[in-house]
Amino acid sequence: MEFAELNPDLQQWIRGAVQRGQCQSQVMDALLKAGYQTSIARAVEQCMAGHTGPEASAPAASGYVKKPKGDSSAFRLFEPQRNLYDLGERQVEILLAMKQPNIVLFGNLLSDSECEALIEMSRERLKPSRLVNSESGSFDIGEARTSYGTYFDRGANPLIAGIESRIERLLGVPGNRGEPIQVLHYKTNTEYRPHFDFFPPDRPGNQGILAKGGQRVATLIMYLNNVEAGGSTVFPRISLDVLPKKGCGLFFSYANTAGDLDRQTLHGGSPVIAGEKWIATKWLRLGEFKVGDV
Structure with missing residues (x-):
C-alpha cells in the first residue's frame, strides 16, 4: 500500500507520529492495534523516508457560523445552514436543532465499525468515573455518577485522530481546544444525575481546572450502541429527552467568551433500565487544552 493511497486523516496521523x-x-504497533493490516508497512516506510508526496488538502470545513469579530457568542453557537454536511468520508445529517439552548443532534457521525472499535479499545482500560469537587478541586467518586470510563489523548491512534479531525471540520472549532475523547460505559441501573458540564468560576475548587484551557464551552456526546431501555440524555429544564442511537452525536453549548453560562443546559444520563450504554464524549474549551492536562 502506497502512502499516497491513504486517506488524508490517516496520512496526517502518520506524519504527526513521525514528527513526534x-x-x-x-x-506500526499503533496502526495494527487500530485494526490496520500489515500491508500498511510500506506506506509507513515511505513517510519515514520523507517520500510522502504533496500535502493532502483537507475537505472544506463545517457549517459553523462565524460571528463578527468582537461578538462574544462566536464560539458557542452551531447553527445548521443545511440538512446534510458532506465531510468527504461521511455524510453527517442534522436530525434536530434548537437555538435556545443551542442543541444539535447529528446523525451518521460515526460508522458502526468506529463505534465498535472505540468500545473494544476501552474495555480493558475502564475505571470508576469521578467528579470534580468544586470546593476542594479533588476528583471524587460519588453516587451522582456511576459509570466507568477511560480517555484517549489527541492523536493517540489513527481511529482517534480521524474522529477528532471530523469533529473539527464539522464544528469549525480548532482541535487544540478539545479535551481528550472520553469513553464511558453504563451498566444496568447506572446513571449520571443532572449536572452542568461547565465549571462555575466562583467555586474555589474549579480554579485549577479552569487554568487548563479556560472554561468548557460545549459538549459532543457520541452514542456507540443502541440501548435496550433507558439511558437517554435528559435536559430537565427544557423537558427534552434524547434517546441513544448508535453513530449519532449530540452537541450542546453553554458558555461564551464574555463568561455567560447557559443554565438551561442542565443535563444528565438517565438510568439504564435494560442492557448497557456506551458513549464517547468530547468537551471543548475556550482556549488551548494541552494534551496531558486531563
Whole structure:
C-alpha cells in the first residue's frame, strides 16, 4: 500500500507520529492495534523516508457560523445552514436543532465499525468515573455518577485522530481546544444525575481546572450502541429527552467568551433500565487544552 493511497486523516496521523519522534515499530504497533493490516508497512516506510508526496488538502470545513469579530457568542453557537454536511468520508445529517439552548443532534457521525472499535479499545482500560469537587478541586467518586470510563489523548491512534479531525471540520472549532475523547460505559441501573458540564468560576475548587484551557464551552456526546431501555440524555429544564442511537452525536453549548453560562443546559444520563450504554464524549474549551492536562 502506497502512502499516497491513504486517506488524508490517516496520512496526517502518520506524519504527526513521525514528527513526534516515534520510530517505525511504534507507529506500526499503533496502526495494527487500530485494526490496520500489515500491508500498511510500506506506506509507513515511505513517510519515514520523507517520500510522502504533496500535502493532502483537507475537505472544506463545517457549517459553523462565524460571528463578527468582537461578538462574544462566536464560539458557542452551531447553527445548521443545511440538512446534510458532506465531510468527504461521511455524510453527517442534522436530525434536530434548537437555538435556545443551542442543541444539535447529528446523525451518521460515526460508522458502526468506529463505534465498535472505540468500545473494544476501552474495555480493558475502564475505571470508576469521578467528579470534580468544586470546593476542594479533588476528583471524587460519588453516587451522582456511576459509570466507568477511560480517555484517549489527541492523536493517540489513527481511529482517534480521524474522529477528532471530523469533529473539527464539522464544528469549525480548532482541535487544540478539545479535551481528550472520553469513553464511558453504563451498566444496568447506572446513571449520571443532572449536572452542568461547565465549571462555575466562583467555586474555589474549579480554579485549577479552569487554568487548563479556560472554561468548557460545549459538549459532543457520541452514542456507540443502541440501548435496550433507558439511558437517554435528559435536559430537565427544557423537558427534552434524547434517546441513544448508535453513530449519532449530540452537541450542546453553554458558555461564551464574555463568561455567560447557559443554565438551561442542565443535563444528565438517565438510568439504564435494560442492557448497557456506551458513549464517547468530547468537551471543548475556550482556549488551548494541552494534551496531558486531563
